[in-house]
Amino acid sequence: MTGLFNRLSPQGLRILALLAVILLLLAFFASQIDGYFNARLFSRISGSVAIMALIATAQTLVILTRNIDLSIGSVVGFTAFAAGNLVSTNPEMSALLLVLFCCCFGACFGAVNGLIVAYGRVPSIIVTLATMAIFRSLLVEYSDGKSITTNTLPAWLTEFPNLPVFTVFGLEFRAAFVAALIVVLAAHLALTRLRPMRQFFAVGSNPEAAEMAGIDARRVVFSAFVLSGALAGLAGLMFLARFGNITVVAGLGFELKSVAAAVVGGVNIFGGSGTVIGALLGAVLVDVIDTSLVRWAIVSEFWREAVLGALILLSVTTDTLFTRRLVAWRAARAHARREAALNQEARP
Amino acid sequence: MKTTKILGAVAALMLGGAGLAYADAIKLEGGKDTSMILLPKFLGILVFDQANEGAQEAHKELANPGKLDFVGPTPENSVAGQIEIMTTAATQKLGAVMLSNNAGDQIAPAAEAAQAAGTKVVTWDSPIPSAKGESVFVAQVDFGSIGVVMADMAHSILGGAGEMAVLSATPDAANQNAWIEAMKKTLAEDAKYKDIKLVDVVYGDDQSEVSYNRALALVDKYPNLGLIMAPTTVGIQAAAKAMQDEGLCDRVRVSGLGLPSEMVSYTMNGCAPEFALWDFRDLGYLSYYTAYGLATGQLKGEIGETFTAGRMGDYTIEADPGREGAKRILMGPFTVYNKDNVEAAAK
Numbered sequence: 001m002t003g004l005f006n007r008l009s010p011q012g013l014r015i016l017a018l019l020a021v022i023l024l025l026l027a028f029f030a031s032q033i034d035g036y037f038n039a040r041l042f043s044r045i046s047g048s049v050a051i052m053a054l055i056a057t058a059q060t061l062v063i064l065t066r067n068i069d070l071s072i073g074s075v076v077g078f079t080a081f082a083a084g085n086l087v088s089t090n091p092e093m094s095a096l097l098l099v100l101f102c103c104c105f106g107a108c109f110g111a112v113n114g115l116i117v118a119y120g121r122v123p124s125i126i127v128t129l130a131t132m133a134i135f136r137s138l139l140v141e142y143s144d145g146k147s148i149t150t151n152t153l154p155a156w157l158t159e160f161p162n163l164p165v166f167t168v169f170g171l172e173f174r175a176a177f178v179a180a181l182i183v184v185l186a187a188h189l190a191l192t193r194l195r196p197m198r199q200f201f202a203v204g205s206n207p208e209a210a211e212m213a214g215i216d217a218r219r220v221v222f223s224a225f226v227l228s229g230a231l232a233g234l235a236g237l238m239f240l241a242r243f244g245n246i247t248v249v250a251g252l253g254f255e256l257k258s259v260a261a262a263v264v265g266g267v268n269i270f271g272g273s274g275t276v277i278g279a280l281l282g283a284v285l286v287d288v289i290d291t292s293l294v295r296w297a298i299v300s301e302f303w304r305e306a307v308l309g310a311l312i313l314l315s316v317t318t319d320t321l322f323t324r325r326l327v328a329w330r331a332a333r334a335h336a337r338r339e340a341a342l343n344q345e346a347r348p
Numbered sequence: 349m350k351t352t353k354i355l356g357a358v359a360a361l362m363l364g365g366a367g368l369a370y371a372d373a374i375k376l377e378g379g380k381d382t383s384m385i386l387l388p389k390f391l392g393i394l395v396f397d398q399a400n401e402g403a404q405e406a407h408k409e410l411a412n413p414g415k416l417d418f419v420g421p422t423p424e425n426s427v428a429g430q431i432e433i434m435t436t437a438a439t440q441k442l443g444a445v446m447l448s449n450n451a452g453d454q455i456a457p458a459a460e461a462a463q464a465a466g467t468k469v470v471t472w473d474s475p476i477p478s479a480k481g482e483s484v485f486v487a488q489v490d491f492g493s494i495g496v497v498m499a500d501m502a503h504s505i506l507g508g509a510g511e512m513a514v515l516s517a518t519p520d521a522a523n524q525n526a527w528i529e530a531m532k533k534t535l536a537e538d539a540k541y542k543d544i545k546l547v548d549v550v551y552g553d554d555q556s557e558v559s560y561n562r563a564l565a566l567v568d569k570y571p572n573l574g575l576i577m578a579p580t581t582v583g584i585q586a587a588a589k590a591m592q593d594e595g596l597c598d599r600v601r602v603s604g605l606g607l608p609s610e611m612v613s614y615t616m617n618g619c620a621p622e623f624a625l626w627d628f629r630d631l632g633y634l635s636y637y638t639a640y641g642l643a644t645g646q647l648k649g650e651i652g653e654t655f656t657a658g659r660m661g662d663y664t665i666e667a668d669p670g671r672e673g674a675k676r677i678l679m680g681p682f683t684v685y686n687k688d689n690v691e692a693a694a695k
Contacts, residue, residue, distance in 0.1 A: 035571070043594075044564055048557075136422055145397030150589055151613045162593050243556040245585045245610065248392025249423040252555055294550070294565035302519065 010327050011275050014266040017322045018281040022288060025311075029292040036292070042171045045287050050161065050176035051238050052283035055254055056261035057187050058231035060279040063262055064191075064200045065224045066207070066271030067117060067124035072232050073254035074135035075109045079236025080246045081139060084148030091154045098157075102237040103230040109135060110229015114222035132255060140248045150244030161242045176238055183234065187276045200224055205272025261286050264316055266323075286312065373662040374646060374655040376410065382443030382643040383414035386632065387433055389450035389474065389521075391420040393554075394607065395581060395628040396448065399472070402632030403446070409658055410640055414443065427451040427520065434458035438465040443643030444483075446635045448473035452520045456480035468642040468649070472635040473628075474523035479674035483642055483649045484665055486635045488626045489680045491523075491670045494579070495530025497684065499541055501603045501622045502575055509543035510574035513566045515587055515604075517554040517580040526670055527579050547573065552583045559586035567591075567600055578604035584623060588614035608685055608693035615690045626682035634660055634679050651675060 008016070030036040055072055062069040083102050087093060113131055117124045150158055161176035190197045202210040203220045210217050235254075240246060265282025267274025289311045293304050386403050388396035400418045407416040421429020430451045435458045437445045445462060449455055449471055459469045459481025468483045469476075475485040502512050514531075516524045528549060535541045547570050552559025563576055563586060576591075578584035584606040591597050597619040606623040614620040637657035641647035647655055647665075654664040660679075668674035685693060 040568060040594075044561075044568070048561060051557075133422070136424065140392045140422060143392050145392055145394060145400075147392075147394050147610070149585070149610045239557070243560055243586065244589050245556050245582070247394075247556065247582060249390075249555050249582075250557075252424050291561070291565065294562065295569045297569075 010323065011266065011273070011278065013326050014323045015275070015278055015281060017318075017326070018265065018278065018285065020322070021318055022281065022285050025285070025288055025292075029288075029296065033292065033295050033297075036295070039170050039172065041291070043174065044291055045284065046174065046177040047161070047242070048291075049280075049283050049287050050174075050180040051235050051242065052257060052261055052287060053180045053184050053280045054231050054235035054238060055258040056265065056279040056283045057184055057276045058228040058235070059255075059258035059262045060265075060267050060274055060276050061187070061191075061200065061224045061231070062124070062228045063259075063267050063269060064204045064271060064274060065221050066204045067221060067224065068128065068259065068269075069110075069113060069225065069228050069232075070125065070128040070255045071109065071113060071131040071135055072228070072258050073251040074132050074139065075106050075229055075232040075251075076236045076239055076254050077246075077248070077251035078109070078135055078139045078142075079106050079233040080240040080250050081143055081148060081248070083237050084153065084240050084246050087154060087157060088148065088152035095156065099234070099237060102233040104233070106233020106236060107226050107230040110226040110232070111222075113229070114225030117225060118218040118221040128255075136248070143248050147248075148240070148244075148246035153240070153244060157241050158244050161238070176242060180238070181280075183231070184276050184280045187231075191276060196220075196223070201272055203271075257286065260312060264312060374641070374653065376637065376641050376644075376646050376655060378410040378412070380640075380644040380646075381413045382640065383416075383440075384442060384444045384446065384636075384639055384643060385417045385419045385433070385437060386446045386635075387430060388418075388420045388448050390423045390426045390429070392423060393582075394610075396420070398628035399448075399632030399635070402629035402634075403636040404632075405629070406633045406636035406640070406658060410637075412640065416636070427454065431455050431458050434462055434469075437467055438462040440467075441465070442467045444468040444470055444639035446639050447471045447476075449476050449522055450474065450518070450520065452522060453478050453480070468639060470635055470639040470642065472631055474521060475668075475671065475674070475676075477522045477671065479668070479671050482674065484638060485668060485671075485674060485676040486631065486638055487668070487676045487678050487680075488628075488631050489682050490678055491526045492530050492533075493680070494527045494624075494682075495532075495534045497624050497682070498527065498531045498577055498579065498604070499534040499538075499544075501624065501684065502544055502577060503541060505601050505603055505621055506544060506574050508540075511545045511547050511570055511572050512575040512577055513547050513570065513573060514549040515559060515563055515566065515576050515578040515580075515583045516549060516551050517583060519551050521580075524579050530670075531577075552578075552580070552586060554580055554582045556582060556586045559583045560590045563587035563590040563602075564594065567594075567596060573600055576600060576602050576604075578602065578606075581605060581607050581610065581625075584620065585610050585614070588620045592617070592619050606685075608690050611685070612690050612694040615685065615687060622684060622686045624682050624684045626679065630660060631679060633658065634663065634677065638663075638677055649675065 079102050113128055116122050116127045163175040164172050165175055165178045166173050199215050199220045203217045207217050261283035262279045263269055264285055265278035289308055293299050299307050386400055438461045462469055463481055469481055471482050472486040476482045514528055550562045552562045576587045578587050584604040588602040591600050602620040603623050605625050634657050641655055642649050651665055654662055656662050663677050665675050665677055668676040
């Protein structure tokens with residue numbers, strides 16, 4: 001047990017800490033709300049996390065390279081609308097083609113951001129703040145005041161998110177959640193195993209050193225934005241399938257939610273460190289708080305946002321302190337062991 | 349519903365009589381040059397575009413050589429954007445601004461500045477709560493009667509007894525807040541509704557995903573909930589979809605204000621057996637006639653003034669019973685949709 005504990009990386013520890021915070025929160029809300037734990041709670045949270053996990057992953061890729069993408073919500077909304085338009089005029093089109101369309105559509109927006117940030121050398125917070133507004137206004141223009149409604153969409157699309165895939169201990173895993181988990185897992189494997197993706201960390205932790213090591217930092221930043229756009233596009237498709245009714249406000253505020261999930265999930269806002277698994281748990285944590293607060297009778301409608309903010313702060317602080325303590329404690333123990341070993345050797 | 353129509357007919361007869369006895373309805377003279385803007389809560393919502401179609405129709409009919417622009421803020425910037433557009437309007441020497449207010453009383457100073465610069469401010473759909481800076485409000489329906497209609501739909505869907513919750517738009521929306529108040533009053537005052545319990549009011553911000561999640565949270569929070577009343581076109585369809593997705597339609601029904609084309613499937617499958625709405629094209633048309641009359645000086649905007657609004661007939665400026673010191677023009681009536689008439693209306 002201690003052996004395993006000692007071998008865990010700080011990121012691994014952080015994930016354990018996050019899980020602990022989530023369990024604590026669940027226990028707290030269970031003590032406050034009657035009938036809190038039921039199979040529905042899992043469906044609720046997994047349903048919205050399916051979308052949040054994708055945008056949190058998208059945001060993580062960009063944050064890792066010391067950038068930020070505030071246009072994510074607009075890209076999700078635009079893709080959802082465009083995909084809805086496309087599929088309602090061509091109801092016969094194949095699912096695979098639609099997925100490809102959404103990824104490419106989102107990636108185009110990402111490429112615009114990436115070009116200006118990486119090659120135009122404009123800070124990403126400014127670029128994406130501008131494109132957030134520009135993409136949203138383009139959507140308003142493109143939509144022509146129409147909205148996409150569920151009855152124009154093919155049944156396979158609107159039924160997909162709620163298809164039960166398998167059930168564990170009475171918890172129903174639905175298709176959208178399982179699909180999102182697969183995407184997050186794939187992104188995790190890519191980030192940890194593939195050399196071009198490892199470069200995201202290098203560029204994020206020290207751009208100069210990365211350049212010296214022969215990494216084309218611009219290309220890396222550009223690809224981070226393109227990948228992020230593609231994932232946001234996929235989230236847009238998921239959004240369309242789940243909600244069916246798309247107006248021009250679709251995805252509004254997702255940029256902040258994605259940043260919150262990533263940061264709560266332990267992704268360093270200054271780049272260079274973090275995991276998408278952490279971002280996924282961050283999304284779960286934020287959603288647990290959000291879903292539970294609505295049911296907590298003593299928090300009124302108007303205070304919920306503030307309480308949500310406070311709880312996010314609290315969980316991040318707890319998590320940071322906890323992780324730091326654990327790392328320090330482990331280092332101290334390792335040090336003590338080395339000392340002891342040295343003393344043993346020194347003894348005649 | 350029937351009573352509203354009869355009342356409307358009686359009122360029209362009385363107006364007609366009054367018109368004969370005193371002055372004829374003012375016939376607005378077309379062809380006068382005045383530029384106006386139609387300012388919705390934000391761009392990209394179907395009903396506001398319908399209002400614009402109605403206004404454009406009236407604009408052509410009156411052969412106004414000036415311009416009619418449909419200008420609105422983007423969704424994420426609704427409140428600040430509306431105030432900004434109103435502020436700019438004051439400097440552009442516009443004849444009138446037609447406003448569906450989403451900014452509460454925060455827009456009043458800008459509206460007063462516009463009035464001082466000679467620009468009339470006609471509100472439609474959603475008024476300025478204090479009426480400061482507002483010339484007249486074109487009310488789609490009597491706000492009190494919306495309360496009665498919503499209470500009646502709840503009564504019929506719940507079979508006279510049960511728990512209901514309201515899923516509204518934004519906490520700042522003056523029209524939704526007034527309707528909810530009117531419904532609460534109806535529920536409290538009439539013994540017919542004594543077994544209907546309003547358990548909560550929540551806000552979905554007129555966003556599909558927020559409304560969807562709020563609707564599900566309501567079901568979790570109140571195990572005995574029988575009805576979600578959503579007086580917003582975005583909220584009602586999000587709530588209906590949420591109940592349908594989770595297979596809850598036999599337990600929790602949805603009602604409120606919705607567009608037939610967006611609600612038809614939910615009405616036919618029983619998730620939203622009844623809902624109501626008025627015609628937004630007519631609302632835009634009537635608002636334009638009112639604004640044109642005021643901007644060209646043919647209407648003074650005084651209580652008791654009656655004028656002819658083209659194809660829609662005669663309307664009179666009256667005191668607004670819901671807001672002290674405010675003036676309104678009442679359009680009405682509205683239609684209650686159910687299985688029998690929703691399919692025809694959706695086409």
